[in-house]
Amino acid sequence: MDLEYGPEYNDFRKEVVHFVKENENVKLEGPVRSESRIAWQQKLIDNGYFARSIPKEYGGFGGDMDIIKLRIIAEEFAKSPIPKPMGGQGIQMLVPTILELGTEEQKQAYVRPTLRGEMIWCQGYSEPNSGSDLASLQTKGELDGEEWVINGQKIWTSTAHLSQMCFILVRTEPDAPKHQGISYLLMPMDTPGIDRRPIKQMTGDSDFNELFLTDVRIPATNIIGQRGEGWKVANATLGHERGSLADPNATMNRFNSLVNLMKGETINGERVIDKPVFRDRLLKIQGRIIAQQSNALRILSSQINKGQDTNMAKFITKLQGTELRHDLEGLAIDAMGEMGTLYEDSPHLRDKGAWQMSYMYFLGLIIGGGTSQIQKNIISERGLGMPKEPKVQGA
Amino acid sequence: MYFGLSEEQKSLEESISKYLEANASLEAIKAVADGEKEKAKAIHQGLVDLGISGLMVPEQYGGLELDTLFAAVVAGALGAGTAPSPFTGAYVMAPLALSLAGSDTQKDNWLPKIAGGDAVIGMGLSEYIGAREDAGITYSDGKISGRALFVIDGKDADAYILGNQSGQLFLIDADSSGIDVTDLTTVDKTRDSIELILKEVNAELLPGSEKDPSAINKVIDTGRLMLSADTVGASQVMLDKSVAYSLERKQFGRAIGSFQAVKHMCAEMTAELEPCHSMVWHAAHCQDNIEEEAREMACHLKAHVAEVGQQVSKTSIEVHGGMGFTDEMGLHYWFKRIGLNRQLLGSPELVREEVAKLQGFDQSLVKKN
Ligand SMILES: Cc1cc2nc3c(=O)[nH]c(=O)nc-3n(C[C@H](O)[C@H](O)[C@H](O)COP(=O)(O)OP(=O)(O)OC[C@H]3O[C@@H](n4cnc5c(N)ncnc54)[C@H](O)[C@@H]3O)c2cc1C
Numbered sequence: 001m002d003l004e005y006g007p008e009y010n011d012f013r014k015e016v017v018h019f020v021k022e023n024e025n026v027k028l029e030g031p032v033r034s035e036s037r038i039a040w041q042q043k044l045i046d047n048g049y050f051a052r053s054i055p056k057e058y059g060g061f062g063g064d065m066d067i068i069k070l071r072i073i074a075e076e077f078a079k080s081p082i083p084k085p086m087g088g089q090g091i092q093m094l095v096p097t098i099l100e101l102g103t104e105e106q107k108q109a110y111v112r113p114t115l116r117g118e119m120i121w122c123q124g125y126s127e128p129n130s131g132s133d134l135a136s137l138q139t140k141g142e143l144d145g146e147e148w149v150i151n152g153q154k155i156w157t158s159t160a161h162l163s164q165m166c167f168i169l170v171r172t173e174p175d176a177p178k179h180q181g182i183s184y185l186l187m188p189m190d191t192p193g194i195d196r197r198p199i200k201q202m203t204g205d206s207d208f209n210e211l212f213l214t215d216v217r218i219p220a221t222n223i224i225g226q227r228g229e230g231w232k233v234a235n236a237t238l239g240h241e242r243g244s245l246a247d248p249n250a251t252m253n254r255f256n257s258l259v260n261l262m263k264g265e266t267i268n269g270e271r272v273i274d275k276p277v278f279r280d281r282l283l284k285i286q287g288r289i290i291a292q293q294s295n296a297l298r299i300l301s302s303q304i305n306k307g308q309d310t311n312m313a314k315f316i317t318k319l320q321g322t323e324l325r326h327d328l329e330g331l332a333i334d335a336m337g338e339m340g341t342l343y344e345d346s347p348h349l350r351d352k353g354a355w356q357m358s359y360m361y362f363l364g365l366i367i368g369g370g371t372s373q374i375q376k377n378i379i380s381e382r383g384l385g386m387p388k389e390p391k392v393q394g395a
Numbered sequence: 396m397y398f399g400l401s402e403e404q405k406s407l408e409e410s411i412s413k414y415l416e417a418n419a420s421l422e423a424i425k426a427v428a429d430g431e432k433e434k435a436k437a438i439h440q441g442l443v444d445l446g447i448s449g450l451m452v453p454e455q456y457g458g459l460e461l462d463t464l465f466a467a468v469v470a471g472a473l474g475a476g477t478a479p480s481p482f483t484g485a486y487v488m489a490p491l492a493l494s495l496a497g498s499d500t501q502k503d504n505w506l507p508k509i510a511g512g513d514a515v516i517g518m519g520l521s522e523y524i525g526a527r528e529d530a531g532i533t534y535s536d537g538k539i540s541g542r543a544l545f546v547i548d549g550k551d552a553d554a555y556i557l558g559n560q561s562g563q564l565f566l567i568d569a570d571s572s573g574i575d576v577t578d579l580t581t582v583d584k585t586r587d588s589i590e591l592i593l594k595e596v597n598a599e600l601l602p603g604s605e606k607d608p609s610a611i612n613k614v615i616d617t618g619r620l621m622l623s624a625d626t627v628g629a630s631q632v633m634l635d636k637s638v639a640y641s642l643e644r645k646q647f648g649r650a651i652g653s654f655q656a657v658k659h660m661c662a663e664m665t666a667e668l669e670p671c672h673s674m675v676w677h678a679a680h681c682q683d684n685i686e687e688e689a690r691e692m693a694c695h696l697k698a699h700v701a702e703v704g705q706q707v708s709k710t711s712i713e714v715h716g717g718m719g720f721t722d723e724m725g726l727h728y729w730f731k732r733i734g735l736n737r738q739l740l741g742s743p744e745l746v747r748e749e750v751a752k753l754q755g756f757d758q759s760l761v762k763k764n
Contacts, residue, residue, distance in 0.1 A: 001464055001680045002397045068396060259756065274757050276748070282756070283747035287699035290692070294677040295670035301398035308399055313673070316666040376662035377655070384638050384661055387653040 003297070005068045012069055016076045019047060024082045032086075032162055033118060041086055041117040049073050050085035051115045054099065059112025067303045078249060088159065090114040090121030093237040094167050097184075101225050101233055110165070110186070122160040124168030124187070124211060125234065127153060132374050134169075135178045135231060139213060141170035141185060143220060148172075148185055150193075150216040156368070160196055160209040163189050173228045182230035186222040193217070203360045204344070238370070245365050246321025248292035254328060254358075255289055258282065261350070262335050272335045281331050288324050292317075315383045319375035322365045329359035400468060400676065408468045410445055415476030421725045427479040428584035428728070435479040442473075442480050443512035451490045456506035458490070463617060464679040467624040471675070474625030474736075475632045477585045477728045481515050483621040484547030488614050489516035492556050496564055496603030496610040505554065505566075516556055517549025519591060520615055523558040523608075524741045532559050532593065539565055539598040543591040545579070545739060547618070550587035556601070557591075562608030564601040571597045583735040585728055615740055616693035620678055622736040623696045626704040627671045629729045629736075633711035634664045636726065640715055651714075660710050667703045674699065694750035698743040704733040 029036045044050035045061055052070060054060025063069070077084055095114055098106050113119035130137040139152025150170055160166065166187045173181035187194075193216035198206040225233040262273040262282060272278050295313050302308035332355040333340035342349045343356050366372050380386040400408070419438050427435045450466050452458020459465075466487050473482055490509050493502055508514035521544050522531045532541035543557050557565050567574070573596040579588040604610045638661055641652030651657050678692040708730040712719035719726050741749065751757055 001399065001401070001676060003680060003684070005396055263756075279751050279756060280744060280747055283695075283698070283751055284702070286750075287695040287702075287747070290677075290695050291670040291674045291699055294673035297398045297677065298673040301396060305397050305399075312665065312669050316669050319662075319666050320670065373659070376659045376666075379662035379665050380658035383665060384658075386638065386641065386658050386661065387650060389655065390649070390653065 013072050020076050020080045020082050024080045026083055028083050038117050044085050058107050059115045086117045089123045094121050097237045120163045121165045122157050122163040124154040124166045126156045128155050139170045141172040146220050147217045150213050152213050154211040156208050157211050158208045169230050179231045180228050183227050184224045184230035184233040187218050191216050246325050248296050251325050252289050258332050265335050285328050312383050315379045319372050326362040329355055404468045408472050411472035419476050424477055439480040448486045448512040449510035451487050452506050452510040458510040463682040467675050467679040470621040470624035471628035474628030477732055479585045481548035483618055484518035485515040487621050488518045488618045492614045496601035498602050514553040516554045517546040517552035518556055519543035519546035520558040521545045525745055532557055538595045539593050546589050549589040558611050562611040564604040565598040567596050567598045582731040585732055619693050619697035619740050623700040624675045626700050626733050626736045627675055629733050630668050630704045630707040633729050637711045637714040664707045664710050671700050671703055691750055691753055694746045698746040701737040701743045708733045
């Protein structure tokens with residue numbers, strides 16, 4: 001056991017601290033893809049604080065893959081109000097997929113603008129009849145000369161209204177078994193034939209959309225991997241998504257805000273944090289976060305030290321992380337009581353309504369990216385080796 | 396950076412597990428539970444031969460001077476095997492108390508004996524954490540009177556270390572006059588529990604504990620860590636047994652492990668328990684290396700693992716159906732061991748209260764420390 005990063009990293013940390021201090025007051029203006037956002041993103045890349053291990057020729061920093069340096073960067077950024085590097089499905093899912101499985105042309109064309117935040121991506125996987133059972137998807141892709149022609153419907157497509165591109169799963173081999181008939185295509189969002197309708201969520205926002213696709217024509221080369229390999233390609237990135245949905249260190253930051261909230265809220269003049277029942281719930285949550293942080297350290301260690309088996313530790317993170325975060329937000333609401341139900345621009349609103357918003361948002365994340373029930377299937381089947389569901393006749 | 400067990404730690408764990416598999420089978424545990432004391436003694440001796448008594452004793456006193464993580468690894472293996480043997484009190488807390496707060500004479504007298512497996516010291520610190528009924532001890536003029544409940548590893552001990560409410564530690568020889576030992580019967584028959592009633596018993600203060608409670612706190616936290624590791628080890632066995640049973644047992648023409656309700660019970664146990672292994676290692680590491688986080692980690696570990704252990708032990712019995720409820724199957728030994736671990740050295744609510752104080756969440760509560 002050795003939690004020290006080693007003296008060779010002290011200088012590196014100093015550099016990061018210096019950069020963070022110098023830039024802590026940077027404010028980004030405008031919507032996604034604004035000039036100031038792209039410039040900031042590029043500055044982070046130039047300094048090696050984002051896209052660190054991605055080769056220079058594709059728009060990254062071109063550094064070595066040093067997990068500890070990545071961790072130091074994350075730690076120091078988390079402590080400061082400095083604007084964080086952009087995330088999103090393009091950066092978290094598409095870029096790693098292209099780097100792993102894409103052609104040279106694809107790497108040249110897509111990685112740099114995606115990293116810079118000029119090209120936003122959405123994920124066209126789910127369909128009205130294919131959610132948890134994603135591999136049953138029916139949106140069709142047919143090759144017509146030099147073009148794929150796409151017909152069908154996608155749903156729950158987050159950020160489609162902001163996106164220039166969509167990585168989409170379509171059925172191109174209708175006669176093959178369901179997992180072997182899917183291809184992973186790259187669809188420009190300004191292609192004729194895409195009809196987008198926003199879906200309003202329970203939070204009141206409209207972050208996701210329905211996409212109706214009618215004779216959408218895209219170049220035949222806009223495919224990652226071979227025809228029929230889309231399921232494999234998609235699975236290469238699902239792991240990236242699940243790992244990023246509920247980082248325990250972010251949850252611990254949120255916990256600190258919760259402590260402050262409970263010190264500020266009063267009932268009959270008594271601080272909520274001084275009420276034993278509330279305090280006990282608070283401490284329970286803290287214990288669960290620490291367990292998750294320890295689990296994350298073990299996973300981190302396995303990325304540095306080959307041969308450490310942490311499969312089970314990884315299988316549980318999405319389930320545990322999202323449920324925990326939802327519970328945390330729920331406690332904040334209880335601590336505020338009726339005040340906790342205030343929303344939008346109500347008088348007496350706390351923290352701009354962020355607790356209710358996150359309480360709902362994390363319920364969304366419990367469902368999105370593979371529901372909690374699906375996570376339990378994965379843990380029991382792939383983790384514990386228990387049998388798969390018997391097939392129902394005709395399904 | 397390496398977060399995990401070393402090869403030496405893994406091999407120690409393996410040697411204890413192998414020993415227990417061979418010598419503390421379910422049959423043997425049942426015999427112990429039914430009162431065959433000789434069997435428990437033999438198992439205890441076998442474990443001493445593997446080195447469990449000297450782990451925490453400094454080398455200059457003939458011990459191995461290993462760190463807390465080693466001890467936690469042993470505790471996990473003992474929990475997994477429901478080992479009927481002293482450990483947490485006698486071989487972890489006692490040598491630690493002596494090392495931290497004992498005089499040179501006290502160390503010379505006891506540490507070599509502990510290391511050699513020639514002395515068992517029971518630890519009675521419950522009253523410092525939260526006195527039940529009218530329990531508690533008072534010390535004056537070299538004599539102790541009072542009552543100490545749930546003295547850990549106190550059965551047939553050669554000496555006791557007791558704590559008073561201000562956190563001072565006292566050593567008494569079991570041969571001294573004025574000691575009345577009462578056996579307590581708990582649900583957990585894999586370990587003995589006792590109560591001490593003391594009338595004017597000769598006692599020595601551990602001088603390092605006179606002025607502040609840092610020694611007793613460290614001893615208690617390390618004890619909590621061991622109990623937690625014990626629970627995690629026991630819980631992992633209950634989970635593994637559940638999965639194995641679910642693949643064997645058939646109902647409605649199929650293995651019950653193919654029913655999603657059963658799979659999800661197992662997945663939920665796994666999702667809760669898997670991080671607890673890491674949490675034990677992390678807390679043990681902090682105990683020796685990261686002083687400013689050590690107390691909070693140990694308290695949080697104790698409380699969190701107690702909750703997870705309760706969930707796993709309940710769910711595991713459920714997965715086994717009626718068989719799980721039988722004496723025959725023996726799952727209850729793990730269930731009950733986890734149940735006792737939960738209460739010893741502070742139930743989850745008490746420990747969470749303590750960690751709240753430590754963080755200053757409630758200023759009005761701060762009294763110790
Ligand atoms: C906030 C949010 C953002 C999203 N963003 C995107 C996106 O950008 N792109 C995209 O493609 N999709 C996105 N999704 C869709 C998401 O992936 C699906 O909602 C999810 O996979 C569940 O599918 P479903 O909604 O069809 O529910 P269903 O699959 O119909 O599930 C309904 C219920 O049945 C349960 N269930 C289903 N199958 C099983 C089973 N085998 N065993 C046990 N229980 C089962 C589920 O757990 C759930 O409780 C998003 C969803 C949300 C909530």
